[in-house]
Amino acid sequence: MLSIPILGVSLADFGWIVLGLMAMFGALSGIVLSLTWLERKVLGRLQRRLGPTRTGPMGLLQPIADSIKLILKEDIVPSSSEKAVFWAAPLIVVISAFMIWVTIPGTHAAVVKNLDLGLFYIIAFAVVGILGLVLAGWGSANKYGTLGGLRAAAQLISYEIPIIMVVVSVAMLAESLDIREVVNGQSSYPYLAVQPLGLVIFFIAGLAEVGRTPFDIYFAESEIVGGPFIEYSGAHWSVFFLAEYINTFAIAALVALLFIGGWAGPWLSGNWGIVWFLIKAYGVVLVIFWIRGTLPRLRIDQLMAFAWKVMVPLSFLTVVITAIYQFYDWPAWTLTIMSLVGLVAVAIIIFRKMVGPANQVAEVWARQQALRAQTAATEQRTTTGQ
Amino acid sequence: MINSLKGLWVTLVSTVNGLRQPVTQQYPQTGTFWKRVDTPTPVKDRFMGFPGLTWDGKIDEPYCTGCMVCIRNCPTLCMSATMKDNPAHEEGHSHRRKIVDSFEINLNRCILCGICVEVCNFDAIAMTHEHELSNFARNAARMDLPALLELGQDFQDKTGWIPPNERAKKAKEDEIENGDGVDNPEPAPENAELEQA
Amino acid sequence: MAEERAQQSSSPVAGAEPVEMLLNMGPQHPSTHGVFRMVLWVDGEKIVDLEPHIGYLHRGSEKLCEGEQYNQVITLFDRMDYIANFNNEMAYCMAVEKLMGLEVPERAEYARVILCELNRIASHLLFVATMGLDAGAMTPSMFCFRGRERIQSLFEAVSGARMMHNYFRIGGLKEDLPENFNQLLTDLLPLIHEDVEESDKLLTFNEIFLARLKDVGVMSAEDAIDFGFTGPCLRASGVNYDLRKAMPYSVYDRFDFDVPLGLDGDSWDRHYVRVQEMYESLKIIQQALEQMPEGNVASSLGRRLVRPPKGEVFMRAENPRGDFGVYLVSDGTDKPYRVKIRPPSFCNLSAIKHLLKGIWLADSVVVLGSLDIVLGEVDR
Numbered sequence: 012m013l014s015i016p017i018l019g020v021s022l023a024d025f026g027w028i029v030l031g032l033m034a035m036f037g038a039l040s041g042i043v044l045s046l047t048w049l050e051r052k053v054l055g056r057l058q059r060r061l062g063p064t065r066t067g068p069m070g071l072l073q074p075i076a077d078s079i080k081l082i083l084k085e086d087i088v089p090s091s092s093e094k095a096v097f098w099a100a101p102l103i104v105v106i107s108a109f110m111i112w113v114t115i116p117g118t119h120a121a122v123v124k125n126l127d128l129g130l131f132y133i134i135a136f137a138v139v140g141i142l143g144l145v146l147a148g149w150g151s152a153n154k155y156g157t158l159g160g161l162r163a164a165a166q167l168i169s170y171e172i173p174i175i176m177v178v179v180s181v182a183m184l185a186e187s188l189d190i191r192e193v194v195n196g197q198s199s200y201p202y203l204a205v206q207p208l209g210l211v212i213f214f215i216a217g218l219a220e221v222g223r224t225p226f227d228i229y230f231a232e233s234e235i236v237g238g239p240f241i242e243y244s245g246a247h248w249s250v251f252f253l254a255e256y257i258n259t260f261a262i263a264a265l266v267a268l269l270f271i272g273g274w275a276g277p278w279l280s281g282n283w284g285i286v287w288f289l290i291k292a293y294g295v296v297l298v299i300f301w302i303r304g305t306l307p308r309l310r311i312d313q314l315m316a317f318a319w320k321v322m323v324p325l326s327f328l329t330v331v332i333t334a335i336y337q338f339y340d341w342p343a344w345t346l347t348i349m350s351l352v353g354l355v356a357v358a359i360i361i362f363r364k365m366v367g368p369a370n371q372v373a374e375v376w377a378r379q380q381a382l383r384a385q386t387a388a389t390e391q392r393t394t395t396g397q
Numbered sequence: 398m399i400n401s402l403k404g405l406w407v408t409l410v411s412t413v414n415g416l417r418q419p420v421t422q423q424y425p426q427t428g429t430f431w432k433r434v435d436t437p438t439p440v441k442d443r444f445m446g447f448p449g450l451t452w453d454g455k456i457d458e459p460y461c462t463g464c465m466v467c468i469r470n471c472p473t474l475c476m477s478a479t480m481k482d483n484p485a486h487e488e489g490h491s492h493r494r495k496i497v498d499s500f501e502i503n504l505n506r507c508i509l510c511g512i513c514v515e516v517c518n519f520d521a522i523a524m525t526h527e528h529e530l531s532n533f534a535r536n537a538a539r540m541d542l543p544a545l546l547e548l549g550q551d552f553q554d555k556t557g558w559i560p561p562n563e564r565a566k567k568a569k570e571d572e573i574e575n576g577d578g579v580d581n582p583e584p585a586p587e588n589a590e591l592e593q594a
Numbered sequence: 595m596a597e598e599r600a601q602q603s604s605s606p607v608a609g610a611e612p613v614e615m616l617l618n619m620g621p622q623h624p625s626t627h628g629v630f631r632m633v634l635w636v637d638g639e640k641i642v643d644l645e646p647h648i649g650y651l652h653r654g655s656e657k658l659c660e661g662e663q664y665n666q667v668i669t670l671f672d673r674m675d676y677i678a679n680f681n682n683e684m685a686y687c688m689a690v691e692k693l694m695g696l697e698v699p700e701r702a703e704y705a706r707v708i709l710c711e712l713n714r715i716a717s718h719l720l721f722v723a724t725m726g727l728d729a730g731a732m733t734p735s736m737f738c739f740r741g742r743e744r745i746q747s748l749f750e751a752v753s754g755a756r757m758m759h760n761y762f763r764i765g766g767l768k769e770d771l772p773e774n775f776n777q778l779l780t781d782l783l784p785l786i787h788e789d790v791e792e793s794d795k796l797l798t799f800n801e802i803f804l805a806r807l808k809d810v811g812v813m814s815a816e817d818a819i820d821f822g823f824t825g826p827c828l829r830a831s832g833v834n835y836d837l838r839k840a841m842p843y844s845v846y847d848r849f850d851f852d853v854p855l856g857l858d859g860d861s862w863d864r865h866y867v868r869v870q871e872m873y874e875s876l877k878i879i880q881q882a883l884e885q886m887p888e889g890n891v892a893s894s895l896g897r898r899l900v901r902p903p904k905g906e907v908f909m910r911a912e913n914p915r916g917d918f919g920v921y922l923v924s925d926g927t928d929k930p931y932r933v934k935i936r937p938p939s940f941c942n943l944s945a946i947k948h949l950l951k952g953i954w955l956a957d958s959v960v961v962l963g964s965l966d967i968v969l970g971e972v973d974r
Contacts, residue, residue, distance in 0.1 A: 057408050058736035059415035064423055068430040154617050158639070158955070224730060225802055233625040233728050234956045305408045305796070306401060307803045308730025310956045311639060400799040407796045408733055420740050441747070443772065445754035472666040510669045510760040515768070516897075524754065 031123035035112055043256040044074040049293075050300050057304040081252075084245035089152060092242065096150030101243070101250040103143030108254040110136045111261050116190055117285040118274045129190045130178050133265070134171070137220065140254065141167045144229065144239045147251070151242035159238020162311055163222070163229035169318040170219040176326035177213045180206065180333040181269050194273035201272040205346040208353035209329045210270045214295075216322060217262035219314070221255065224303040228311050259299060260292065267291035321360050328353050425529075438528075442556075445511050445524035447504050447540075449548030451558065456491045458483070459546060460560070461521035463497035467513035475506035476513070497521075500545055504530060504538040520560035525552035614642060617955075621650045625728050625959040628969030632946070632958070639955045646946050651973040659933035664690055664764060664900035667930065672758045674935065675971040677720055680706075680713040680749075681913045683762040688843060689909035689920040693902040696765040696894065703845045704886040705771055706762060708779070709752065711875040711882070715786060716745040717914035718868045718875075719793070721966045725865055726797050728963035729806050734797040741789030748778055764900050765893030779883055783876060790872045798869055807862035811949045811961035814859060821945040824938050825916025827965060830867045831859030837912035849881045861957075861964035868914075868966070899928050915939050915966055935974060939967040 048063065048071060055062025063070025088097060114129040116122035126132050141164055148160020182188050184205070185196035196202075203210055219226040230238035240251050267273060271291045274284030309317070332349040335341075426433040440446070451460045463480025481498040485491035513522050525548050530538055540548070552558060620631035629650035635643040655674060659667045671682040684706055691698060698706075719738040726734035746756040751772055753761035761768050772778070797803055813823070818831040828835055836853040838846040854870035856863025902924040910919045916938025923932040942965045949965075950958050 053412075054732070056415040056419070057412045058733050059411055059418075059420040059740070060736065061419050061421055061423065064430075154615055157615075158617075162639075227730065228956075231730065231956065233730060234959050236624060301405065301408065301412075304733045305404045306731060307726065307797070307800060307806060309802055310806060310954060312954065313805055401801050404796045404800050407792060411733075411737075411792075420743075441751040441754070443752070443754040444750060470663070470666070472662055472669050508669060508758065509755060510666075510758070511754060511768075512666065512669070512760070 028124060032113075035123050036109070039109065039112060039257055039260075040253075042260055043253055044078070046256045046260060046296065047074045047077065047252075049296070050303075053297065053300045054304050057301070078249065081249035082246050086245040086247055087242075089242050091152040093150040093152065096146050097242075098247075100143045100147035100150055100239075101247050101254075103146065104140050105143075105250045105254040105257075107136050107139035107143065108257040108261070110139075112257065114190065115261065115264055115268070116194070116273075117288050118282050119191060119194075119284070120282060121285055122191075125189065125191055128188045130182055130188045130193070133261075134175055134178060137174075137258075138168075138171060140258070143254075147243070148239035151239070153242050155235040155237070156239050156241045159229050159231075159235050159241070162235075163239060165311070166219060166222075166226065166229055166314060166318075169315055170216045170322070173212050173216040173318070173322040173326035174220060176323075176330050177209045177216070178269070180209055180326075180329040183330070183333045183337055190268055190273075194268055194275065197272045197275060200343065201270060201275075203270045203272075205343050206270065206329065206333070206350050207347070208325065208350040208357065210266070211354060211357060212322060212326050212329065213269070214262075214266055216318075216326075217266065218299065218302070219318070221258040221262055223259065223299055225306040225309050226314060227308055228314055231308055233308075260296060263292045263295035263299065264288070266295045271295075321357065325353060325357055328356075440526050440528070444526050444528075445509050446526045446528040447507060447509070447524075447530060447548065448502060448513055448522050448545075449525040449527070449550075449552055450497075450500060450542070450545040451521060451523050451549040451553060451560070452546055456485065456493075458485055458491060458493070459497055459521065459542075460519050461497040461500065462493055462495045462519055463500070464495075464519070466516050466518065467522055470512050470516045472510060472512065473506045473508055475503045477501050497542065500542045502540050502545060504540055520562050523549055523552060523558060525549060526556065527552070619958070620647075626962065627724065627967055630943075630962070630967065630969055630972070632950075632962075634950075634955070634958070636955055641950050641953055641955060641958055644947055644950055644958075646943070648940075648943070648969075649973050651969045653974065655974045656933050656935060659930055661929065663928050664902070664930065667933070668762065668764075669758070669760050672760060673970060674937070674974060675913060675915065675918070675939070675968045676757060677968050678713050678717040678914045679757055679759050680709045680762070681717075681911060682918060683759065684710050684844070685909060685911035685913070685918045685920050687762045687764050688911060689907050689922045690764045690900065690902060692909050693905055693907040693922060693924055694764070694900075699766055699890050699892070699894075700845075700887050701770075701889045702766045702891040704882050705767060705891060707844055707846065707849075708879050708882045708886070709749070709761070711878045712745050712748065714875050714914045715790075715872050716742045718872050719745075719789070721868055721914075722793050722797065722865070724966075725960075725963050726793075726803075728959045729803055731797060731800075731803070734793045737789060737793045737796065741786050741793075744782055744785055744789070748782055751775075751778060763893050765895050767891040767893075770891050776883065779879070783880065787873075787876055790869070790876075794869055798866060804862060806957075806960060807860065807865060807964070809858070809860050810953065810957045811861045811964060812859055813945065813949065817945070817948065818859060821948065822941040823916070823945065824941065825913065826867045826871060827864055827916065827942050829853060830856035830863035832857045837910055837917060841910070843909075843911060845882075846878075848885065849878045851875075851877050851881075861960055864964040864966075901926065901928050910936075913938055915968065915971070916942060935971075937971040937974065939965075939969075940972045943967050943972055 051073065052062040052070070054060075063073040066072040066076045088094060111133050113123045114126045114132055116125060144163040144167075145160040148156040148158070148163070181193060181202060184202055185193040187193060187196070193202075218224075222229055230240055235241075240248060243251060267288060272287075273291075274288040276284065276287035276290075279286055329350070332346065332353065336346040336349070423436075424438065425435060427436045428434045452458075453460050461478075462483075463478045465478055465480075468474075468476045468478060478500040479498045480495045483491055483493050483496035485496070486494050509524065511524050514524055527548055532538055614635050614637055617634040617636050618631070619634055620626035621629035626632070631647040631650065633645045633647065634641055653673075655670050659670055662670065668683055668686060671686045672679045674682050690696075719742045723735035723738035723742075726732070726738075749759060750756050752775065753759035753768070755761075813821075813827070813831050815831045815833050818828050818833060823831065824835070832855055834853055834855055837843065838851075839853055851874045854867050854874065856867050904924060904926040906921070906923040908919060908921045910917045912918075917936065918938055919936030921932075921934040921936070922930055925931040946962065946965070949961050953961070
């Protein structure tokens with residue numbers, strides 16, 4: 012009796028999927044709430060502040076208070092905006108953010124719908140969110156918004172390529188695009204050990220993908236005042252906010268799944284593996300917050316140069332070395348060495364690119380000292396001359 | 398690269414220190430969520446909060462005689478006062494011939510410069526340590542005589558305020574006792590010299 | 595005008611028609627340091643032309659001075675450059691003292707120098723904080739505010755107010771420094787040194803920060819002099835000109851300190867010169883504390899009304915932002931006849947068009963931040 016097909020699946024399956032989606036929605040909302048609290052608290056402690064303290068013990072109820080405030084706020088739609096686009100943009104962003112999570116597994120079983128082409132699906136949907144940002148920037152009829160939307164398009168599309176290439180190299184190692192298979196492939200050693208270069212590229216590109224410092228260029232608060240989100244308020248803005256945190260956690264989860272072994276870990280097995288998964292993902296999130304609390308922001312041209320001159324070639328390099336390793340069936344440590352060599356290459360390139368100014372500084376110092384000595388000498392000469 | 402890593406190290410150290418000993422403190426209450434304690438903001442001795450009028454406890458009347466020196470010297474013209482004959486003087490309790498009748502300071506206009514305290518000859522006005530006077534009403538920060546006296550009384554009780562003139566006199570006496578000021582025993586004729594604007 | 599701009603604009607595609615957009619930045623913008631407003635013509639992300647607008651914070655301070663007695667005017671000077679209050683008071687008091695030919699007690703001079711240098715550090719710390727924020731780093735600002743907070747609580751112990759002190763008087767100080775001042779200051783100096791160093795480690799040599807600031811908004815020495823730059827902005831271009839050395843006022847000729855110079859005159863140099871200046875200020879404070887004599891600080895005028903003779907005077911002082919000049923005309927009454935101020939921020943800001951043309955939109959924020967303007971002083 013449960014075999015009545017709805018949208019091509021049986022009623023039972025359909026029911027399970029709906030239930031799974033609800034559970035995913037609930038879990039993600041909880042994670043987002045925890046992340047907002049964690050970010051404020053971590054940044055506070057990092058800056059020797061207290062962070063939220065007034066709402067609940069240790070300010071734990073702060074995200075709830077925030078969300079109530081945001082929902083109750085007046086939702087202002089600018090009169091000159093393109094109403095339909097303005098309304099649709101946050102939905103596109105948040106739906107694509109949620110859709111990614113359909114196929115990200117917490118454990119072997121804790122997944123709404125596992126897809127054989129899971130990684131492909133994730134990358135495909137990650138790009139859809141950009142459309143929402145561009146539409147938001149354009150639809151709000153604000154020049155800062157437009158600038159932000161265009162910056163977002165440029166930035167996110169550039170950083171898609173390294174992410175795709177790294178994912179390809181991981182898929183080559185696991186010989187599957189199914190995330191479960193990728194995690195199972197790491198049973199003997201995590202891919203972190205053989206692909207450190209891939210991890211670094213994926214993490215940096217991921218930061219750029221979710222617009223975290225030092226790549227928070229498309230909503231740079233001190234320059235374009237929030238970019239695409241500038242005209243949004245209340246519930247609409249909170250939807251963007253939700254999507255941003257879901258994406259951040261998605262990147263953290265993907266790093267955990269693709270490189271640190273996902274739910275695999277000592278002592279806990281079966282569905283309890285989700286504890287390991289959460290620990291790893293939250294650990295990556297903490298690193299993201301830590302970086303946010305330390306580094307300044309890049310400029311858009313420097314960001315693009317970094318993407319196309321450093322990240323893209325190196326991500327191709329990861330694919331190439333993985334292919335060589337797979338083809339000749341060398342032992343795993345060879346890949347580690349090749350990857351590390353690549354990593355050193357990244358370091359040197361970044362060093363060269365970034366340290367140019369620092370060398371100039373040293374030079375300036377030297378010249379300054381010389382100048383000072385020179386002026387002192389001339390002063391002495393004039394005084395003695397008198 | 399290296400300096401960025403160094404920066405990451407700095408923030409990590411800062412986090413550890415921040416967990417142990419944060420720099421900021423909670424306001425206006427401290428403590429945990431379960432137990433909150435009212436903690437007034439610590440201020441220094443010389444802190445200049447809103448001006449209040451002081452109360453002469455010996456004679457039981459305000460120091461202020463309503464001479465309007467402070468009003469003339471206020472850069473923002475935020476005060477006004479009137480004076481009257483002092484009934485206590487006629488009865489012989491007080492040495493003040495005139496006494497303040499009404500006094501009003503608009504604390505919204507006050508810029509806390511302390512000039513009024515400096516020019517006052519009768520120790521009648523003091524910069525209290527009060528600095529929290531947010532109100533809902535627009536004119537609630539206009540303070541009349543009783544309110545100002547209350548402000549000043551509170552300040553006197555809390556800090557053990559000594560009138561500046563008395564303090565100066567005492568310092569002079571100490572000096573004489575120590576043998577430094579024997580040569581110039583005449584009192585400072587400053588007030589007599591004070592030119593009126 | 596439009597055609598002229600079109601010619602100037604450098605479109606990324608050769609031969610393509612430049613598409614210009616008029617972008618209004620400020621007065622409500624987080625990075626315009628108050629209520630400064632720029633109208634920018636941008637071609638994509640490049641600034642083609644701009645028009646600065648000032649005056650949103652105009653309070654008519656110069657005119658107000660004419661209606662106040664000489665002692666009351668000090669409160670107005672507190673509010674000109676509201677980041678460096680003591681320095682402003684110092685410049686004004688020195689101007690009136692010069693007009694009256696007043697001698698300031700030795701101890702008062704030393705106290706003034708110490709407080710002014712502390713205020714310079716506080717001001718530069720705020721500069722580093724906002725520079726970090728403009729470049730997108732939020733933590734240095736918190737660290738710098740911690741140091742500034744420490745200095746301000748010392749100010750509170752000295753003058754009774756954290757910012758609007760009204761502590762200097764014509765010919766002296768309002769009252770003597772607190773009894774434990776030496777102890778407070780000796781405790782404070784290493785802490786401030788630590789704070790400055792920490793923000794230095796975190797921000798100044800960070801590669802991203804360097805990449806953002808180096809070779810951005812370059813001002814050559816000739817241009818800097820032509821535009822009337824003073825203070826750290828001028829010294830960043832490599833011109834060795836510091837009033838404390840060039841025309842020593844107060845007791846500055848008794849201290850041994852260096853004048854930090856930049857060579858390229860870019861935004862990073864302007865940042866780094868200020869960072870180095872903080873160390874130099876610490877040196878000055880240390881020496882002043884050792885040399886400070888005991889004694890009287892009160893003005894020889896006592897509580898008499900200040901009535902300078904007829905005449906006019908111009909006095910300059912080295913503020914954290916540059917030369918702060920006070921031109922004063924007295925007609926012999928108790929109120930100044932005319933007060934004219936030469937605000938360093940205003941003169942430094944006048945080069946904004948020269949600096950911003952043709953650079954990235956994101957850099958406009960950084961360059962504006964590196965000039966370290968205070969709108970209270972620009973608009974007066």
